[in-house]
Amino acid sequence: MLAKLAFLAAAASLSAQQIPESATSLSREVKDVFGRCAKAVVKIEASDQHGELSGTGFFVDPTGTLYTAYSVGGEAENVTVEFKGKKYPARQLMADLRSGIAMLKVDLASPALPIGNSDQLEIATPVVTIGYPLDLAETPSFGMIAGFDRKCFGGYFPTKHLRVNLPPQRGEGGAPLLNLKGEVVGILLYTFENNSCYALPIEAAEKIRSDFVRFGEPRHGWIGANVAEASAEVEGSRAVTKDIMKDTPAAESGMKSGDVVLQIGRTKVHEPEDILDASFFLTAGDVVPITVMRGNEKLTFSVQAGVHPASRNVPRLPDGTELPASAALRFNRVIPLNLQSAPERSP
Amino acid sequence: MDEFNDNEITKLLRLKRYEQPAPGYFENFLHEFHRRQRDELLREPLWRICIDRARDFVFPFNLSTLTSYPAAVTAVLVCAAVISLRIYQTPQPATVAAKDRPVLVTPASTEPEWTLASPVATRVFNTRSLRSMTKSAQTHRSGTPRYVLDSVPVSYETTFKF
Numbered sequence: 001m002l003a004k005l006a007f008l009a010a011a012a013s014l015s016a017q018q019i020p021e022s023a024t025s026l027s028r029e030v031k032d033v034f035g036r037c038a039k040a041v042v043k044i045e046a047s048d049q050h051g052e053l054s055g056t057g058f059f060v061d062p063t064g065t066l067y068t069a070y071s072v073g074g075e076a077e078n079v080t081v082e083f084k085g086k087k088y089p090a091r092q093l094m095a096d097l098r099s100g101i102a103m104l105k106v107d108l109a110s111p112a113l114p115i116g117n118s119d120q121l122e123i124a125t126p127v128v129t130i131g132y133p134l135d136l137a138e139t140p141s142f143g144m145i146a147g148f149d150r151k152c153f154g155g156y157f158p159t160k161h162l163r164v165n166l167p168p169q170r171g172e173g174g175a176p177l178l179n180l181k182g183e184v185v186g187i188l189l190y191t192f193e194n195n196s197c198y199a200l201p202i203e204a205a206e207k208i209r210s211d212f213v214r215f216g217e218p219r220h221g222w223i224g225a226n227v228a229e230a231s232a233e234v235e236g237s238r239a240v241t242k243d244i245m246k247d248t249p250a251a252e253s254g255m256k257s258g259d260v261v262l263q264i265g266r267t268k269v270h271e272p273e274d275i276l277d278a279s280f281f282l283t284a285g286d287v288v289p290i291t292v293m294r295g296n297e298k299l300t301f302s303v304q305a306g307v308h309p310a311s312r313n314v315p316r317l318p319d320g321t322e323l324p325a326s327a328a329l330r331f332n333r334v335i336p337l338n339l340q341s342a343p344e345r346s347p
Numbered sequence: 348m349d350e351f352n353d354n355e356i357t358k359l360l361r362l363k364r365y366e367q368p369a370p371g372y373f374e375n376f377l378h379e380f381h382r383r384q385r386d387e388l389l390r391e392p393l394w395r396i397c398i399d400r401a402r403d404f405v406f407p408f409n410l411s412t413l414t415s416y417p418a419a420v421t422a423v424l425v426c427a428a429v430i431s432l433r434i435y436q437t438p439q440p441a442t443v444a445a446k447d448r449p450v451l452v453t454p455a456s457t458e459p460e461w462t463l464a465s466p467v468a469t470r471v472f473n474t475r476s477l478r479s480m481t482k483s484a485q486t487h488r489s490g491t492p493r494y495v496l497d498s499v500p501v502s503y504e505t506t507f508k509f
Contacts, residue, residue: 045492052492071495100501134494155503171494190497197496227507239507264509272507279509 026126033128033182034140040111041176042083043132044068044090044104046076056131056175057081057104058113058184060209064106067205068174069189070095073102081106096208096218098158098308099200099280100189101174103212113176116183118162118201121145126180127164129188131172141166146196150273159280161198162186168197177202207281214283221282221305223290224248225255227275234260234293239272241292253301259292284308 040059047053055072059065066081073079074095080087081104088106095102121127125145133139143166150160164177168191177186177199186199211218225248230240239261244250261269264278265288282288284307291300388396 050493052490053495054492055495069495069497070501071497074501097502135492153499153503155500156505157500158502158504168496169494170496173495173497188496190500192498198500222509225509227509275507275509276504282509 029180030128030140030142033178033180034130036182037113037128037176037178038130038138038140039084040113041130041132041138042066042081043138044072044079044081044174045087046073046079048076054132054135054171055173056171056188058130058174058176059110060115060184061112062110064108064110065093066090066104066106066110067176067187068102068104069187070097070100070102071189072174073104079104083108083110094208094212094218098218098220099204099208101187101200101205101208103209113178114181114183115202115206116179116181116185118185118203121162121179121185123147127166127185128178128180129164129166129168129172129175130178131169131175131188133169133171136171139169139172141168141172143167143195149198150276152192152198156273156276157198159204159277160201161189162201163192163196164188164199165196167195204280207283211283219284220280220308221284221286221288222248222279222308223250223253223255223282223288223303223305225250225261227261227272229272230260235262235298237262237269237271237293239269239275249303249306253290253303255290255292255301255303256294259294259299261290261292262298263291264288265290279308282308 037058042057042059044055044057045052046055053072053076055068057066057068057072060067073090073092074097076092079090079092081090082088083106088108090104090106093103093105123145127143127145129141129143130138131141143164145162146165147163148160149163150157152161152163162177162185164186168188172188175188176184177188179185184202186201187205188197188199190198192198208218224245226242226245227239228242230238232238234240237260241250241255241257241259241261243257244255261275263269264275265281267274267278267281269275269278282305284305287302287304289300290303291298293299
């Protein structure tokens with residue numbers, strides 16, 4: 001009996017010691033991430049038609065290229081970046097309304113955050129963000145992945161977004177979402193209720209950056225098919241093509257209404273919402289294999305993606321209605337790199 | 348005090364107790380005072396009396412009072428000048444703001460278009476910028492900025508089109 005009591009007491013004391021130990025370890029990891037990554041996170045100030053604005057951004061390469069939210073750098077001018085206590089003028093490289101991000105360029109040698117992999121994130125994976133809330137200094141926030149959503153606020157995101165349970169604050173739009181290795185896995189874009197927010201997966205931002213590097217602008221692709229939910233599952237998919245638009249790559253490739261979509265590129269399709277992810281990563285001009293079930297026959301089409309309406313400067317209302325040309329906005333703004341600029345040097 | 352003891356003092360006071368001035372003494376007291384004052388004055392040399400009279404004629408006021416007036420007037424004028432300078436001084440907002448934010452001084456059209464310069468350099472956007480900037484916007488950031496974190500997405504996807 002005494003031995004049992006002694007064992008229980010020892011176990012209790014051990015568990016009591018372990019809880020603070022793990023908390024301390026976690027705190028140490030967060031501190032480590034903050035210490036390593038904060039230097040690549042910058043405060044962005046600019047002005048737009050509504051007045052002055054302030055947000056956050058972060059460097060992704062050593063030549064001063066940085067990501068931020070579209071709301072921060074997408075339509076602003078007189079952009080300055082505060083880095084190491086000094087303010088540098090920045091210019092807009094690219095702004096993409098569909099993904100909600102913008103890329104800026106500061107002419108200096110900069111630290112850069114390593115790019116991570118958001119596919120490795122799971123529910124309850126701990127994450128850290130570093131931003132500039134209000135007029136305060138760089139501030140870490142700690143939270144966890146709460147979900148992977150495609151639909152919210154009564155509409156659909158262009159691709160899967162990371163729902164993160166951490167307390168975002170005003171001014172942190174464009175802040176990096178980091179895993180505990182200090183790698184960027186997302187970009188903080190929207191707040192959601194209390195102590196929760198949405199981040200664009202870093203792969204989506206990198207797709208846009210890849211387009212910019214290749215073509216000097218984002219090139220969202222599409223093939224011209226409209227998908228609905230099938231009544232029955234076929235080969236694990238419920239995404240059936242409802243109609244194929246005329247004079248589109250889908251029509252020219254031979255796809256027909258009623259085809260059940262199984263795979264687009266490397267993305268397997270199980271339900272209509274999967275189309276969003278697959279569609280977002282299409283690049284206009286690229287050839288993508290599309291596998292469908294037509295009756296009992298599995299067919300694969302090689303389709304060259306066309307230019308998505310979002311890249312054609314066609315303004316749309318949230319319900320998809322196209323606005324007249326007179327109300328046109330420039331959705332994707334691009335200022336090509338000037339390759340004849342002077343060689344870089346550190347400040 | 349050693350020469351008088353208490354008895355002698357008492358005796359003296361008792362003796363003086365009944366002494367009275369001559370009749371009319373108090374009525375003539377003022378007249379007698381002025382007469383003695385004039386006598387004292389007439390003992391001064393004639394030249395000094397003349398100088399005093401001349402001075403009193405030329406400077407009817409007190410000399411020290413007269414010297415205090417210019418000092419007071421000067422002080423008032425100096426204060427007025429300082430206040431007016433502060434109120435009506437022409438402001439130079441562009442210069443002041445430029446000192447606060449040196450990176451935004453030069454207009455956007457300055458060539459070359461953009462260079463990899465130090466933070467104190469004055470290149471802003473290149474000439475191909477899609478937006479025009481006003482000078483005031485370049486030199487001023489006033490008031491509280493809008494701290495950005497959207498509550499709704501900047502764009503929605505329509506239907507499941509791809």
